[in-house]
Amino acid sequence: MFLNIIMKDILGTPAILIGLFALIGLLVQKKESSEVISGTLKTIMGFVILGAGAGVIVGSLGIFGQMFDHAFGIKGVIPNNESIVALAQKTLGKETALIMVVGMLVNIFIAKFTRFKYIFLTGHHTLFMACLISAILSVGGLNSSGLIIAGGITLGSLMVLSPAMMQKFTKEITGSDDLALGHFGSAAYLVAAFVGKLVGDKSHSTETINVPKKFSFLRDTSVSISLTMTILYFVVALFAGKSFVETNLSAGSNYIVFSFLKAIEFAAGVYIVLAGVRMLIAEIVPAFKGIADRVVPNAKPALDCPAVFPFAPNAVIIGFLSSFVAGLISIFILPLFGLSVIVPGLIPHFFCGATAGVYANATGGRRGAVIGSFVHGLIISILPALLLPLLGNLGFEGTTFGDADFGVVGITLGSVAKFNSTLLYGVMLALFALPFIITFIKGPVEIEVKP
Numbered sequence: 011m012f013l014n015i016i017m018k019d020i021l022g023t024p025a026i027l028i029g030l031f032a033l034i035g036l037l038v039q040k041k042e043s044s045e046v047i048s049g050t051l052k053t054i055m056g057f058v059i060l061g062a063g064a065g066v067i068v069g070s071l072g073i074f075g076q077m078f079d080h081a082f083g084i085k086g087v088i089p090n091n092e093s094i095v096a097l098a099q100k101t102l103g104k105e106t107a108l109i110m111v112v113g114m115l116v117n118i119f120i121a122k123f124t125r126f127k128y129i130f131l132t133g134h135h136t137l138f139m140a141c142l143i144s145a146i147l148s149v150g151g152l153n154s155s156g157l158i159i160a161g162g163i164t165l166g167s168l169m170v171l172s173p174a175m176m177q178k179f180t181k182e183i184t185g186s187d188d189l190a191l192g193h194f195g196s197a198a199y200l201v202a203a204f205v206g207k208l209v210g211d212k213s214h215s216t217e218t219i220n221v222p223k224k225f226s227f228l229r230d231t232s233v234s235i236s237l238t239m240t241i242l243y244f245v246v247a248l249f250a251g252k253s254f255v256e257t258n259l260s261a262g263s264n265y266i267v268f269s270f271l272k273a274i275e276f277a278a279g280v281y282i283v284l285a286g287v288r289m290l291i292a293e294i295v296p297a298f299k300g301i302a303d304r305v306v307p308n309a310k311p312a313l314d315c316p317a318v319f320p321f322a323p324n325a326v327i328i329g330f331l332s333s334f335v336a337g338l339i340s341i342f343i344l345p346l347f348g349l350s351v352i353v354p355g356l357i358p359h360f361f362c363g364a365t366a367g368v369y370a371n372a373t374g375g376r377r378g379a380v381i382g383s384f385v386h387g388l389i390i391s392i393l394p395a396l397l398l399p400l401l402g403n404l405g406f407e408g409t410t411f412g413d414a415d416f417g418v419v420g421i422t423l424g425s426v427a428k429f430n431s432t433l434l435y436g437v438m439l440a441l442f443a444l445p446f447i448i449t450f451i452k453g454p455v456e457i458e459v460k461p
Contacts, residue, residue, distance in 0.1 A: 025061065027133040028290075029054035031311070032297035038304045039297075049297050056290030060316060063282030064361075070276040071356035073259055074243060077269075079353070081249035088353045089394045089412030094401075095141045102144045109161035110140040116166020116442070118306065124445040125454050127309045128177075130169035131294070132192040135314070135413075139194055140165055142416050143423070145401055150427025150434055160438050164423075167441040172196045172415060173312040174445075179203045182372045183321045189291065192312025195362045198389040198414030202366035202382035203373045209381050210374025216324040216367075219376070232281050238327055239273035284323075287316050315365040322368045328376070329367015329383040334359040336387025349395040358390055358412035386414075393417025400424030 032053035036046040075088075098106065113136060121127050130136060143161040152160060173180075173190035176199060180191050191199070206212075247255055247269040255265035294311055319326050337354025344351055363383050370382025394410045397420045401410065411417065426433050 059286030066279030112162025113165030194415035206370030206374025206378025206382035210378025214375035332383035333363025333387035340391035
Protein backbone atom coordinates (compact mmCIF):
# COMPACT_ATOMS: atom_id res chain seq x y z
CA MET A 11 0.00 0.00 0.00
CA PHE A 12 2.81 2.42 0.93
CA LEU A 13 4.59 1.64 -2.36
CA ASN A 14 1.34 2.31 -4.23
CA ILE A 15 1.00 5.71 -2.53
CA ILE A 16 4.56 6.65 -3.51
CA MET A 17 4.26 5.57 -7.15
CA LYS A 18 0.67 6.60 -7.84
CA ASP A 19 -0.12 9.52 -5.55
CA ILE A 20 3.34 11.14 -5.30
CA LEU A 21 5.44 10.19 -8.32
CA GLY A 22 2.28 9.94 -10.41
CA THR A 23 1.12 13.46 -9.51
CA PRO A 24 3.05 15.94 -11.69
CA ALA A 25 2.55 18.95 -9.38
CA ILE A 26 3.92 17.07 -6.36
CA LEU A 27 6.75 15.55 -8.38
CA ILE A 28 7.96 18.90 -9.66
CA GLY A 29 7.47 20.40 -6.18
CA LEU A 30 9.74 17.69 -4.73
CA PHE A 31 12.48 18.63 -7.20
CA ALA A 32 12.14 22.27 -6.12
CA LEU A 33 12.20 21.26 -2.44
CA ILE A 34 15.34 19.15 -2.87
CA GLY A 35 17.04 21.93 -4.82
CA LEU A 36 16.30 24.53 -2.17
CA LEU A 37 17.38 22.23 0.68
CA VAL A 38 20.64 21.38 -1.07
CA GLN A 39 21.35 25.12 -1.35
CA LYS A 40 20.68 25.41 2.43
CA LYS A 41 18.12 28.17 1.90
CA GLU A 42 16.24 29.68 4.82
CA SER A 43 13.17 27.70 5.85
CA SER A 44 10.92 30.55 4.70
CA GLU A 45 12.46 30.44 1.22
CA VAL A 46 12.19 26.65 1.09
CA ILE A 47 8.50 26.72 1.99
CA SER A 48 7.73 29.64 -0.31
CA GLY A 49 9.68 28.28 -3.28
CA THR A 50 8.23 24.78 -2.97
CA LEU A 51 4.63 25.95 -2.60
CA LYS A 52 4.91 28.47 -5.45
CA THR A 53 6.39 25.81 -7.72
CA ILE A 54 3.49 23.47 -6.97
CA MET A 55 1.05 26.37 -7.26
CA GLY A 56 2.46 27.38 -10.64
CA PHE A 57 1.99 23.83 -11.92
CA VAL A 58 -1.54 23.65 -10.46
CA ILE A 59 -2.40 26.99 -12.11
CA LEU A 60 -1.02 25.68 -15.39
CA GLY A 61 -3.13 22.54 -15.00
CA ALA A 62 -6.21 24.58 -14.13
CA GLY A 63 -5.78 26.64 -17.28
CA ALA A 64 -5.29 23.48 -19.32
CA GLY A 65 -8.49 22.09 -17.77
CA VAL A 66 -10.42 25.18 -18.86
CA ILE A 67 -9.01 24.86 -22.38
CA VAL A 68 -9.82 21.14 -22.53
CA GLY A 69 -13.39 21.78 -21.38
CA SER A 70 -13.90 24.50 -23.95
CA LEU A 71 -12.39 22.45 -26.76
CA GLY A 72 -14.52 19.46 -25.73
CA ILE A 73 -17.65 21.47 -26.52
CA PHE A 74 -16.12 22.68 -29.78
CA GLY A 75 -15.27 19.08 -30.71
CA GLN A 76 -18.83 17.88 -30.14
CA MET A 77 -20.24 20.69 -32.27
CA PHE A 78 -17.63 19.99 -34.96
CA ASP A 79 -18.37 16.25 -35.06
CA HIS A 80 -22.12 16.84 -35.34
CA ALA A 81 -21.75 19.63 -37.90
CA PHE A 82 -19.57 17.68 -40.33
CA GLY A 83 -20.42 14.07 -39.46
CA ILE A 84 -16.81 12.94 -39.10
CA LYS A 85 -16.23 9.55 -37.47
CA GLY A 86 -12.86 8.02 -36.76
CA VAL A 87 -10.15 7.53 -34.16
CA ILE A 88 -9.61 10.47 -31.82
CA PRO A 89 -6.07 10.73 -30.38
CA ASN A 90 -6.14 11.40 -26.65
CA ASN A 91 -3.24 10.48 -24.39
CA GLU A 92 -5.25 10.53 -21.18
CA SER A 93 -7.96 8.25 -22.57
CA ILE A 94 -5.69 5.52 -23.89
CA VAL A 95 -3.52 5.59 -20.75
CA ALA A 96 -6.65 5.15 -18.62
CA LEU A 97 -7.61 2.12 -20.72
CA ALA A 98 -4.11 0.65 -20.55
CA GLN A 99 -3.92 0.99 -16.78
CA LYS A 100 -6.53 -1.78 -16.41
CA THR A 101 -4.02 -4.38 -17.60
CA LEU A 102 -0.61 -2.64 -17.48
CA GLY A 103 -0.87 -0.40 -14.41
CA LYS A 104 1.93 -2.07 -12.42
CA GLU A 105 4.31 -2.26 -15.38
CA THR A 106 3.67 1.37 -16.30
CA ALA A 107 4.38 2.61 -12.75
CA LEU A 108 7.60 0.60 -12.40
CA ILE A 109 8.86 1.65 -15.84
CA MET A 110 8.21 5.26 -14.85
CA VAL A 111 10.27 4.94 -11.63
CA VAL A 112 13.16 3.12 -13.36
CA GLY A 113 13.03 5.66 -16.19
CA MET A 114 13.43 8.62 -13.83
CA LEU A 115 16.44 6.97 -12.16
CA VAL A 116 18.01 6.25 -15.55
CA ASN A 117 17.38 9.87 -16.56
CA ILE A 118 19.36 11.11 -13.54
CA PHE A 119 22.13 8.55 -14.18
CA ILE A 120 22.58 9.60 -17.82
CA ALA A 121 22.47 13.29 -16.89
CA LYS A 122 25.11 12.69 -14.21
CA PHE A 123 27.64 10.88 -16.41
CA THR A 124 27.16 12.32 -19.90
CA ARG A 125 27.04 15.73 -21.58
CA PHE A 126 23.22 15.46 -21.74
CA LYS A 127 22.42 17.40 -18.56
CA TYR A 128 18.63 17.32 -18.73
CA ILE A 129 16.21 16.35 -15.96
CA PHE A 130 12.77 15.68 -17.48
CA LEU A 131 10.15 17.23 -15.17
CA THR A 132 6.96 16.79 -17.20
CA GLY A 133 5.49 14.06 -15.02
CA HIS A 134 2.35 13.29 -17.01
CA HIS A 135 4.32 12.82 -20.23
CA THR A 136 6.71 10.52 -18.39
CA LEU A 137 3.67 8.47 -17.37
CA PHE A 138 2.24 8.49 -20.92
CA MET A 139 5.51 7.31 -22.48
CA ALA A 140 5.93 4.63 -19.79
CA CYS A 141 2.45 3.40 -20.69
CA LEU A 142 3.15 3.34 -24.43
CA ILE A 143 6.43 1.45 -23.91
CA SER A 144 4.77 -1.11 -21.62
CA ALA A 145 2.02 -1.69 -24.20
CA ILE A 146 4.40 -2.07 -27.16
CA LEU A 147 6.84 -4.32 -25.30
CA SER A 148 4.07 -6.57 -23.96
CA VAL A 149 2.69 -6.98 -27.50
CA GLY A 150 6.28 -7.69 -28.59
CA GLY A 151 6.53 -10.63 -26.19
CA LEU A 152 8.44 -9.12 -23.26
CA ASN A 153 7.16 -9.61 -19.73
CA SER A 154 8.01 -9.44 -16.05
CA SER A 155 11.35 -7.90 -15.01
CA GLY A 156 12.68 -7.88 -18.57
CA LEU A 157 9.84 -5.61 -19.69
CA ILE A 158 10.30 -3.27 -16.71
CA ILE A 159 14.10 -2.94 -16.95
CA ALA A 160 14.17 -2.64 -20.75
CA GLY A 161 11.25 -0.23 -20.68
CA GLY A 162 12.79 1.90 -17.92
CA ILE A 163 16.11 2.14 -19.74
CA THR A 164 14.30 3.19 -22.92
CA LEU A 165 12.20 5.78 -21.11
CA GLY A 166 15.17 7.27 -19.24
CA SER A 167 17.14 7.55 -22.47
CA LEU A 168 14.25 9.34 -24.20
CA MET A 169 13.95 11.71 -21.25
CA VAL A 170 17.38 13.16 -22.01
CA LEU A 171 17.50 12.75 -25.80
CA SER A 172 14.16 14.48 -26.42
CA PRO A 173 15.14 17.78 -24.71
CA ALA A 174 18.64 17.58 -26.21
CA MET A 175 17.42 17.46 -29.78
CA MET A 176 15.50 20.73 -29.29
CA GLN A 177 17.92 22.65 -27.07
CA LYS A 178 19.56 24.64 -29.87
CA PHE A 179 16.18 26.09 -30.82
CA THR A 180 14.95 26.39 -27.22
CA LYS A 181 17.92 28.67 -26.48
CA GLU A 182 16.95 30.87 -29.44
CA ILE A 183 13.39 31.14 -28.16
CA THR A 184 14.12 31.79 -24.47
CA GLY A 185 17.36 33.74 -24.94
CA SER A 186 19.12 31.61 -22.32
CA ASP A 187 20.36 28.09 -21.63
CA ASP A 188 18.65 27.81 -18.25
CA LEU A 189 15.82 25.47 -19.22
CA ALA A 190 14.85 22.90 -21.84
CA LEU A 191 11.72 21.48 -23.44
CA GLY A 192 10.43 18.36 -21.70
CA HIS A 193 7.62 17.23 -23.98
CA PHE A 194 7.30 14.11 -26.11
CA GLY A 195 6.37 15.92 -29.28
CA SER A 196 9.97 16.87 -30.09
CA ALA A 197 10.28 14.88 -33.32
CA ALA A 198 7.56 16.96 -34.99
CA TYR A 199 8.78 20.21 -33.40
CA LEU A 200 12.22 19.52 -34.84
CA VAL A 201 10.74 19.01 -38.31
CA ALA A 202 8.68 22.19 -37.94
CA ALA A 203 11.80 24.14 -36.96
CA PHE A 204 13.73 22.85 -39.98
CA VAL A 205 10.81 23.52 -42.32
CA GLY A 206 10.53 27.03 -40.88
CA LYS A 207 14.21 27.64 -41.54
CA LEU A 208 13.87 26.30 -45.08
CA VAL A 209 10.88 28.39 -46.16
CA GLY A 210 10.93 31.50 -43.98
CA ASP A 211 12.94 34.35 -42.52
CA LYS A 212 13.22 34.57 -38.76
CA SER A 213 13.71 38.34 -38.88
CA HIS A 214 10.01 38.60 -39.85
CA SER A 215 8.75 37.27 -36.53
CA THR A 216 5.10 36.71 -35.75
CA GLU A 217 5.62 38.99 -32.75
CA THR A 218 6.53 42.01 -34.92
CA ILE A 219 3.43 41.99 -37.11
CA ASN A 220 2.57 45.59 -37.91
CA VAL A 221 -0.95 46.32 -36.74
CA PRO A 222 -2.69 49.60 -37.78
CA LYS A 223 -3.27 51.94 -34.85
CA LYS A 224 -7.04 51.43 -34.92
CA PHE A 225 -6.44 47.69 -34.50
CA SER A 226 -3.75 48.07 -31.86
CA PHE A 227 -6.00 46.29 -29.35
CA LEU A 228 -5.15 43.09 -31.26
CA ARG A 229 -1.64 43.25 -29.81
CA ASP A 230 -3.21 42.10 -26.56
CA THR A 231 -2.89 38.32 -26.75
CA SER A 232 -6.05 37.69 -24.74
CA VAL A 233 -8.11 39.91 -27.07
CA SER A 234 -6.73 38.42 -30.29
CA ILE A 235 -7.29 34.86 -29.02
CA SER A 236 -10.83 35.74 -27.94
CA LEU A 237 -11.71 37.16 -31.36
CA THR A 238 -10.12 34.29 -33.28
CA MET A 239 -11.88 31.62 -31.23
CA THR A 240 -15.21 33.49 -31.31
CA ILE A 241 -15.18 33.37 -35.12
CA LEU A 242 -14.34 29.64 -35.10
CA TYR A 243 -17.05 28.82 -32.54
CA PHE A 244 -19.69 30.86 -34.40
CA VAL A 245 -18.97 29.14 -37.72
CA VAL A 246 -19.08 25.63 -36.22
CA ALA A 247 -22.18 26.43 -34.13
CA LEU A 248 -24.04 27.63 -37.23
CA PHE A 249 -23.21 24.39 -39.06
CA ALA A 250 -24.09 22.25 -36.01
CA GLY A 251 -27.45 23.97 -35.78
CA LYS A 252 -29.42 25.79 -33.10
CA SER A 253 -31.41 22.70 -32.08
CA PHE A 254 -28.38 20.44 -31.47
CA VAL A 255 -26.41 22.98 -29.45
CA GLU A 256 -29.30 24.12 -27.26
CA THR A 257 -30.64 20.59 -26.66
CA ASN A 258 -27.37 18.74 -26.06
CA LEU A 259 -24.76 21.27 -24.97
CA SER A 260 -26.04 24.61 -23.69
CA ALA A 261 -28.91 23.40 -21.48
CA GLY A 262 -31.32 25.66 -23.37
CA SER A 263 -29.16 28.78 -23.53
CA ASN A 264 -29.04 30.57 -26.87
CA TYR A 265 -26.50 28.75 -29.06
CA ILE A 266 -24.77 31.93 -30.25
CA VAL A 267 -24.39 33.35 -26.74
CA PHE A 268 -23.22 29.94 -25.50
CA SER A 269 -20.61 29.72 -28.28
CA PHE A 270 -19.36 33.21 -27.51
CA LEU A 271 -18.89 32.39 -23.83
CA LYS A 272 -17.04 29.16 -24.67
CA ALA A 273 -14.69 31.12 -26.94
CA ILE A 274 -13.97 33.57 -24.12
CA GLU A 275 -13.53 30.60 -21.77
CA PHE A 276 -10.87 29.24 -24.09
CA ALA A 277 -9.01 32.58 -24.08
CA ALA A 278 -9.26 32.68 -20.29
CA GLY A 279 -7.72 29.21 -20.15
CA VAL A 280 -4.77 30.35 -22.23
CA TYR A 281 -4.32 33.36 -19.95
CA ILE A 282 -4.29 31.10 -16.89
CA VAL A 283 -1.77 28.75 -18.51
CA LEU A 284 0.61 31.62 -19.28
CA ALA A 285 0.32 32.93 -15.70
CA GLY A 286 1.07 29.48 -14.31
CA VAL A 287 4.06 29.04 -16.59
CA ARG A 288 5.57 32.37 -15.53
CA MET A 289 5.22 31.48 -11.84
CA LEU A 290 6.59 27.97 -12.40
CA ILE A 291 9.67 29.14 -14.29
CA ALA A 292 10.36 31.93 -11.80
CA GLU A 293 10.52 29.37 -8.97
CA ILE A 294 11.79 26.13 -10.51
CA VAL A 295 14.88 27.52 -12.27
CA PRO A 296 16.51 29.03 -9.13
CA ALA A 297 15.47 26.01 -7.04
CA PHE A 298 16.84 23.64 -9.63
CA LYS A 299 20.28 25.21 -9.29
CA GLY A 300 20.74 23.21 -6.08
CA ILE A 301 20.32 19.91 -7.92
CA ALA A 302 22.48 21.16 -10.77
CA ASP A 303 25.32 22.15 -8.46
CA ARG A 304 25.31 19.11 -6.14
CA VAL A 305 23.79 16.12 -7.92
CA VAL A 306 24.02 16.77 -11.67
CA PRO A 307 26.43 19.65 -12.35
CA ASN A 308 25.21 22.04 -15.05
CA ALA A 309 21.79 20.32 -15.29
CA LYS A 310 18.79 21.94 -16.94
CA PRO A 311 15.12 21.39 -16.02
CA ALA A 312 13.12 20.12 -19.00
CA LEU A 313 9.62 21.62 -18.68
CA ASP A 314 6.23 21.12 -20.34
CA CYS A 315 5.55 22.73 -23.73
CA PRO A 316 3.55 25.77 -22.44
CA ALA A 317 6.86 26.98 -20.96
CA VAL A 318 7.70 28.44 -24.39
CA PHE A 319 4.28 30.02 -25.04
CA PRO A 320 5.01 33.40 -23.37
CA PHE A 321 7.98 33.96 -25.70
CA ALA A 322 5.80 34.11 -28.86
CA PRO A 323 2.06 34.41 -28.09
CA ASN A 324 1.13 35.22 -31.69
CA ALA A 325 2.96 32.13 -32.93
CA VAL A 326 0.92 30.07 -30.45
CA ILE A 327 -2.35 30.90 -32.22
CA ILE A 328 -0.87 30.70 -35.73
CA GLY A 329 0.66 27.32 -34.91
CA PHE A 330 -2.61 25.95 -33.52
CA LEU A 331 -4.70 27.06 -36.51
CA SER A 332 -2.18 25.85 -39.12
CA SER A 333 -1.76 22.47 -37.43
CA PHE A 334 -5.53 22.03 -37.13
CA VAL A 335 -6.11 22.84 -40.81
CA ALA A 336 -3.55 20.16 -41.70
CA GLY A 337 -5.44 17.73 -39.45
CA LEU A 338 -8.67 18.47 -41.32
CA ILE A 339 -7.02 17.90 -44.69
CA SER A 340 -5.52 14.60 -43.49
CA ILE A 341 -9.07 13.25 -42.97
CA PHE A 342 -9.38 12.98 -46.75
CA ILE A 343 -5.80 11.81 -47.37
CA LEU A 344 -5.45 8.92 -44.88
CA PRO A 345 -8.20 6.65 -46.37
CA LEU A 346 -6.45 6.84 -49.75
CA PHE A 347 -3.56 4.89 -48.19
CA GLY A 348 -5.78 2.41 -46.38
CA LEU A 349 -5.20 4.04 -42.98
CA SER A 350 -7.73 4.76 -40.26
CA VAL A 351 -9.24 8.25 -40.24
CA ILE A 352 -7.65 10.29 -37.46
CA VAL A 353 -10.11 12.93 -36.32
CA PRO A 354 -8.09 16.06 -35.50
CA GLY A 355 -8.13 16.33 -31.73
CA LEU A 356 -8.27 19.91 -30.54
CA ILE A 357 -6.01 19.16 -27.55
CA PRO A 358 -2.92 17.88 -29.43
CA HIS A 359 -3.38 20.39 -32.22
CA PHE A 360 -3.58 23.26 -29.75
CA PHE A 361 -0.77 22.39 -27.34
CA CYS A 362 1.54 20.69 -29.86
CA GLY A 363 0.61 22.86 -32.84
CA ALA A 364 1.18 25.98 -30.76
CA THR A 365 4.59 24.70 -29.67
CA ALA A 366 5.51 23.88 -33.25
CA GLY A 367 4.49 27.43 -34.18
CA VAL A 368 6.82 28.91 -31.56
CA TYR A 369 9.77 26.82 -32.77
CA ALA A 370 9.07 27.36 -36.48
CA ASN A 371 8.73 31.11 -35.85
CA ALA A 372 12.15 31.12 -34.17
CA THR A 373 13.71 29.72 -37.33
CA GLY A 374 11.46 31.07 -40.08
CA GLY A 375 9.29 33.90 -38.80
CA ARG A 376 5.67 34.24 -39.90
CA ARG A 377 5.89 32.08 -43.02
CA GLY A 378 7.90 29.50 -41.13
CA ALA A 379 5.31 29.41 -38.33
CA VAL A 380 2.45 28.81 -40.79
CA ILE A 381 4.12 26.18 -42.98
CA GLY A 382 6.13 24.51 -40.22
CA SER A 383 3.02 24.09 -38.06
CA PHE A 384 1.05 22.81 -41.05
CA VAL A 385 3.65 20.09 -41.62
CA HIS A 386 3.50 19.34 -37.89
CA GLY A 387 -0.27 18.86 -38.19
CA LEU A 388 0.20 16.31 -40.95
CA ILE A 389 2.79 14.44 -38.88
CA ILE A 390 0.56 14.10 -35.80
CA SER A 391 -2.25 12.87 -38.04
CA ILE A 392 -0.23 10.25 -39.95
CA LEU A 393 1.82 8.81 -37.05
CA PRO A 394 -1.21 7.85 -34.88
CA ALA A 395 -2.74 6.07 -37.89
CA LEU A 396 0.46 4.06 -38.41
CA LEU A 397 0.74 3.32 -34.67
CA LEU A 398 -2.77 1.88 -34.24
CA PRO A 399 -2.10 -1.64 -35.61
CA LEU A 400 0.92 -2.02 -33.30
CA LEU A 401 -0.98 -1.37 -30.04
CA GLY A 402 -2.56 -4.82 -29.81
CA ASN A 403 -5.99 -4.79 -28.14
CA LEU A 404 -5.59 -1.10 -27.33
CA GLY A 405 -5.70 -0.38 -31.07
CA PHE A 406 -9.40 -1.30 -31.15
CA GLU A 407 -10.47 1.16 -28.44
CA GLY A 408 -11.20 4.12 -30.73
CA THR A 409 -8.39 6.28 -29.40
CA THR A 410 -4.60 6.42 -29.54
CA PHE A 411 -1.58 8.47 -28.50
CA GLY A 412 -1.55 11.92 -30.08
CA ASP A 413 1.93 13.50 -29.83
CA ALA A 414 4.70 12.79 -32.32
CA ASP A 415 7.29 11.04 -30.14
CA PHE A 416 4.75 8.42 -29.07
CA GLY A 417 4.22 7.58 -32.73
CA VAL A 418 7.94 7.49 -33.56
CA VAL A 419 8.85 5.36 -30.53
CA GLY A 420 5.84 3.07 -30.80
CA ILE A 421 6.21 2.45 -34.53
CA THR A 422 9.97 1.84 -34.22
CA LEU A 423 9.79 -0.56 -31.28
CA GLY A 424 6.63 -2.25 -32.58
CA SER A 425 8.12 -2.83 -36.03
CA VAL A 426 11.33 -4.25 -34.56
CA ALA A 427 9.30 -6.54 -32.28
CA LYS A 428 7.34 -7.86 -35.26
CA PHE A 429 10.58 -8.61 -37.09
CA ASN A 430 12.52 -10.09 -34.15
CA SER A 431 11.55 -9.62 -30.52
CA THR A 432 15.12 -10.37 -29.35
CA LEU A 433 16.36 -7.46 -31.46
CA LEU A 434 14.28 -5.17 -29.24
CA TYR A 435 16.90 -5.42 -26.50
CA GLY A 436 19.61 -4.38 -28.93
CA VAL A 437 17.66 -1.32 -30.07
CA MET A 438 16.93 -0.22 -26.50
CA LEU A 439 20.54 -0.74 -25.36
CA ALA A 440 21.72 1.27 -28.38
CA LEU A 441 19.39 4.10 -27.35
CA PHE A 442 20.83 4.01 -23.82
CA ALA A 443 24.42 3.91 -25.12
CA LEU A 444 23.93 6.85 -27.51
CA PRO A 445 24.43 9.66 -24.92
CA PHE A 446 27.59 7.96 -23.62
CA ILE A 447 28.98 7.46 -27.15
CA ILE A 448 28.34 11.10 -28.07
CA THR A 449 29.95 12.21 -24.78
CA PHE A 450 32.99 10.02 -25.50
CA ILE A 451 33.36 11.49 -29.00
CA LYS A 452 32.65 15.14 -28.19
CA GLY A 453 33.77 15.18 -24.57
CA PRO A 454 31.81 16.40 -21.55
CA VAL A 455 30.12 19.79 -21.46
CA GLU A 456 32.42 22.46 -20.12
CA ILE A 457 31.01 23.83 -16.89
CA GLU A 458 31.30 27.58 -16.61
CA VAL A 459 32.97 28.58 -13.37
CA LYS A 460 31.79 31.99 -12.22
CA PRO A 461 33.91 34.09 -9.84
